[in-house]
Amino acid sequence: MSRKKTTENPITTDLNRTGADAKLLRNTAVFTVGKFVSKLLVLFMTRLYTACLTTEEYGQADLITAAANLLIPLACLGIGEGIVRCVAGETTDFVRRECYFTAGLLVLLAGSVGLGLLSPLIALIPMFRETAWLIVVYVLVSNLHSIASQYLYACGKTGLFAGQGILNTLLTILLNILFLPVLHFGVVGYVSSVIIADGLTTVFLVVYTRLWNDVRRMPLSYFRPFIREMLGFSLMMIPTTICWWITSVSDRYMVSAMHSETENGLYTVAYKIPTLLTLATIVFDSAWKLSVAAEKDEDACTAFYTKVWRHYLTLSFVGGAVLILACRPISWLLVSPDFRASWVFVPVLTVATVFCSLDTFLGSVYFTKKKPIWSMITAICAASLNIALNWLLIPRMGAMGAALATLASYLIAFILRIATVRKLIPFDRRLGASVLNLTLLCLLTVAVTATDGQISFLPAGAAWAAGAVLCAAIIIINLRPLVSLVRDLAAALLHRGRE
Secondary structure, eight states: OOOOOOSOOTTOSOOOHHHHHHHHHHHHHHHIIIIIHHHHHHHHTHHHHHHHSOHHHHHHHHHHHHHHHHHHHHHTTTHHHHHHHHHHHOSSOHHHHHHHHHHHHHHHHHHHHHHHHHHHHHTTSGGGTTTHHHHHHHHHHHHHHHHHHHHHHHTTOHHHHHHHHHHHHHHHHHHHHIIIIITOOHHHHHHHHHHHHHHHHHHHHHHHHTGGGGSOOOOHHHHHHHHHHHHHHHHHHHHHHHHHHHHHHHHHHHHHHHTOHHHHHHHHHHHHTTHHHHHHHHHHHHHHHHHHTTOOOHHHHHHHHHHHHHHHHHHHHHHHHHHHHTHHHHHHHHSOGGGGGGGGGHHHHHHHHHHHHHHHHHHHHHHHTTOHHHHHHHHHHHHHHHHHHHHHHHHHHTHHHHHHHHHHHHHHHHHHHHHHGGGTSOOOOOHHHHHHHHHHHHHHHHHHHTTSTTTOOSOHHHHHHHHHHHHHHHHHHTHHHHHHHHHHHHHHHHHHHHO
């Protein structure tokens, strides 16, 4: 039997406009302390990875984790998204929430069995012949951790969700230090550290929250309606997830096949720098989904989206501009000398990441309105363009061609989404400000890239000066919303600390 629930869920209160704003700010403050800090620590571990692994080994490790990330939603039928969407909407019925969770575990069990039966097929792929078992274990453990943490997140336990992220990160770091410089386990040690950290964090969540009490003990037929409801949403998200995987990861396989694993290793490291921007927007997106899930009033929802979109644009453009201008010293700080040539790919990948972040926000409109088919269509268009451009550009331009293909793919998704979301929620899309910021960001990318000795077409001093002016212009244009956002987040964090 389930334990009696006595604590009010923080997402059960009806949201008016002010309440939704306050909730978003509080959630963002919590996720900033938890999720962003934890991921930032992992980013700084890049120095260790590039010191202990060769460019070829780093590229191999990335391809293994990328393959696992492709299989993760397939093995659980994307049920994690279904749990978040359905459980967050159950504001008072705790029994139904537990039924969704139990149904999600049943789907995960069935998917895991299917993955186990099909796992020999992975070993038939030459590059994974010796590491197929590692990919399977990675997928199974990651899915279990994901479902447990996402269920707690959907129940409103944002503090615990953020805390377990920090715990997971610390475990990963400690295991990396043990497996790489101490035991010299190489690629297997790199991947195993993530697997073990996920497993230990899951054990912590289960024991700390007594999560077994949320598992309903009923006949299988009782959970079929819950499974159908969640799969009706989550299955539509799988093609979307696969398409985004193609857009963001397939280029690494193609660079490795068409050029070399060494260049793929440099390209993979270059992807780490824009991760700083991705982390900031992921934090905001995580808090955003939880805050808007229970919003019912259409006018308040529209006003809420308008305000949050303004903050999202500010984070993306200002963060992207600062990263592009500082990409060379940041790269030299985070990676070993053998990988420092990777910085030249960072400006283009950062612009691509800006578009990716904006696409993520616009995709939340489809999530809120339960229109996954629209998300899928835009993702398919982006993935198709990515594959075509990769085949065209990589043989001619190497990893830079892959970076440009990624940028073009996220751009087309942005255009399609910005044109369609207004039909669902008529919020102010700030098109004029977006075009101005994106123009300045692209000019900044050109200026900074021109400082590379091999492709320079401007004197280095003039290029850096132009870049500094363009970066300053972007900051000035977004100064008012940036100050407002920082002030509101600080106030929310202080308020949360006094609660």
